[in-house]
Amino acid sequence: MPISWQSFVLHLINIVVLYVFLRSFLYKPVSEFMRKRTERFATEKKDLQNRKELLSQQEQQAEQTIEEARKKALEILEDAEKAAQQRTEQILKDAEEKAKALIAEAEVAILEEKRREKEQMRTEAINLAVELAAKILTKELTPVYNKEFINRMTESRQIHG
């Protein structure tokens, strides 16, 4: 079938018009849509990456905080143990000193009590001996001895009247 130049021109015009039409109303919006989509994906990817990094940082910070808290807790525990140990030692030392003081006090009291008892016994013995001597004298001090006693008293002592 022969192709006429008029038909050819018409076809050519058709093609050009179609091209222009398609380019204007299809290619450009689709390209724009695709570009925007790509940009959105890139933004979301970047955002996701940022979030991931942030999360990682937060995880690290949390771990660091936990580690610090653990160290601090250990330090507090050690300090508390030390303080308790010191307090216990101090209490024991105080108790020991108090016990020593009480023992010393008791020893002094015992010695004092013994001394008092001895003194009391001596006093009682002396009183008893003197009472006994008085009883013996009541029986044994005869008029002769009495005279002799009076002689001795008057001779041995001088009166300054």
Next chain:
Amino acid sequence: MDKTLTLTLSVFDEENIRKIKRFYAKAAKGRSWQIKIDPSILGGFIITDRDQLLDYSAKGQLEQLRLALLQETSMVGAKK
């Protein structure tokens, strides 16, 4: 002023009274004596001259001995 002297004896004995009066003659010059008998003094005599008491009784000597011993005891106790 009371001029009377009191002489206390355990038993009445003239010879002893004379001896004691001689012994205290200087201080008793011109004063009268009152004689008292008190067997509880055991022996010896006590002269009461106003507020002064001269105790030469056996009981008084024993009391002095007792006091001396007690004093010595308390001194020994204090040293210990």
